[in-house]
Amino acid sequence: MDFEAFFRSELDGLKAEGRYRVFADLERRAGRFPRAAFHGPNGPREVTVWCSNDYLGMGQHPAVLAAMREALDACGAGAGGTRNIAGTNHYHVLLERELADLHGKDAALLFNSGYMSNWASLSTLAARIPGCVVLTDAANHASMIEGIRHSRAEKLIFAHNDPQDLRRKLASINPARPKLIAFESVYSMDGDIAPIAEFCDLAEEFGALTYIDEVHAVGLYGPRGGGVSEHEGLSHRLDLIEGTLAKSFGVMGGYVTGSADLCDFIRSFASGFIFSSSLPPALAAGALAAIRHLKTSSAEREGQQDRVRKLRGQLDQAGIPHLTNPSHIVPVMVGDAGLCKRISDELLERFAIYVQPINYPTVARGTERLRITPTPLHCDEDIATLVGALSEIWSATGLKRAA
Numbered sequence: 001m002d003f004e005a006f007f008r009s010e011l012d013g014l015k016a017e018g019r020y021r022v023f024a025d026l027e028r029r030a031g032r033f034p035r036a037a038f039h040g041p042n043g044p045r046e047v048t049v050w051c052s053n054d055y056l057g058m059g060q061h062p063a064v065l066a067a068m069r070e071a072l073d074a075c076g077a078g079a080g081g082t083r084n085i086a087g088t089n090h091y092h093v094l095l096e097r098e099l100a101d102l103h104g105k106d107a108a109l110l111f112n113s114g115y116m117s118n119w120a121s122l123s124t125l126a127a128r129i130p131g132c133v134v135l136t137d138a139a140n141h142a143s144m145i146e147g148i149r150h151s152r153a154e155k156l157i158f159a160h161n162d163p164q165d166l167r168r169k170l171a172s173i174n175p176a177r178p179k180l181i182a183f184e185s186v187y188s189m190d191g192d193i194a195p196i197a198e199f200c201d202l203a204e205e206f207g208a209l210t211y212i213d214e215v216h217a218v219g220l221y222g223p224r225g226g227g228v229s230e231h232e233g234l235s236h237r238l239d240l241i242e243g244t245l246a247k248s249f250g251v252m253g254g255y256v257t258g259s260a261d262l263c264d265f266i267r268s269f270a271s272g273f274i275f276s277s278s279l280p281p282a283l284a285a286g287a288l289a290a291i292r293h294l295k296t297s298s299a300e301r302e303g304q305q306d307r308v309r310k311l312r313g314q315l316d317q318a319g320i321p322h323l324t325n326p327s328h329i330v331p332v333m334v335g336d337a338g339l340c341k342r343i344s345d346e347l348l349e350r351f352a353i354y355v356q357p358i359n360y361p362t363v364a365r366g367t368e369r370l371r372i373t374p375t376p377l378h379c380d381e382d383i384a385t386l387v388g389a390l391s392e393i394w395s396a397t398g399l400k401r402a403a
Helices: 003-017 062-075 090-102 114-128 142-151 163-171 196-206 260-269 281-296 299-318 337-351 380-397
Strands: 026-028 035-040 043-049 107-111 133-137 154-158 179-184 209-213 240-244 254-258 330-333 369-372
Touching: 026 043, 043 380, 062 281, 090 107, 090 254, 090 281, 107 114, 107 260, 114 142, 114 179, 114 209, 114 240, 114 254, 114 260, 133 142, 133 163, 142 179, 154 163, 163 196, 179 196, 196 209, 254 260, 299 330, 299 380, 337 369, 337 380
Parallel strands: 133 154, 133 179, 179 209, 209 240
Antiparallel strands: 026 035, 035 043, 107 254, 240 254, 330 369
């Protein structure tokens, strides 16, 4: 087989469909977010980033940077090993305690990414609980899908955010079999929010374990940033709450929280945890500072919510179609992969605005979009410039405007 020819052919297919991913070479600059230096073919120039997962700008917060510098000077660069062999730094212990407190749980467990925390935790639970059946939301993240697949446990997919379909699926299972319900709080592409209370009701009725992914909600919702489950007063009804340190907390890493035995079970049996070198102490220190700050400060959350409202209002006035949802995610709908990429390129080249196109398989074909994430650091002028640029492109391309 000509392997190189095969690789080229597959890549050419992606390019022909307009789905080939091109990385934007960005240089984040502390104190300038959402500005960044874009290193393009004509040299570096400043652009405004509108699609960052650093939702609250905590990646440049002075308290976070100071904590990371202090830990770097005190502990050095790396952790020195896996958590089991020389790699548990005191910052890891403090961070896990802080995360457990954030979600009102007994314990927490750190991972190197949110992807790993989902993959390792779900695969371990589903594989090692005898006869476990996993009920998974149809729109769950790839990390959850891969974890469930890796477990080789029986899987039932229920319709997205549909308690009635979940009830039907639960009722079809032998009552004696262990059941695990896996879902997200905020879904990152459409920005919709799960009916958590109804899912908890069903879990209690059918004796199922609940697993919620709060990666797009921690820091952003609830009086202390504990996510949608905290905002709705439901944290105590959820068995396992999973989150990330790489979005609203502005650093890197993932985690799970739950009972002491549940976290210890994952710690003791999850290969993705056992055989991974632990997070550098400086990252743990930065995350610790971000969480502590957002537990007591609502200014960032309120600022972001104000920016989201303002952007949505101006998009409506301009007739730019965007999905209505109750979250901070603003999906501007295009519906064509090639056109979505061309709009993204034009925004960058003509208007110094960076918004990454979102195409299949991240979203379904025909629902291609620009996923916009306002932050409290976007100013009124930024919003007006973005909406004006989109409106000009919509007119030039003949795209249909919303009523």
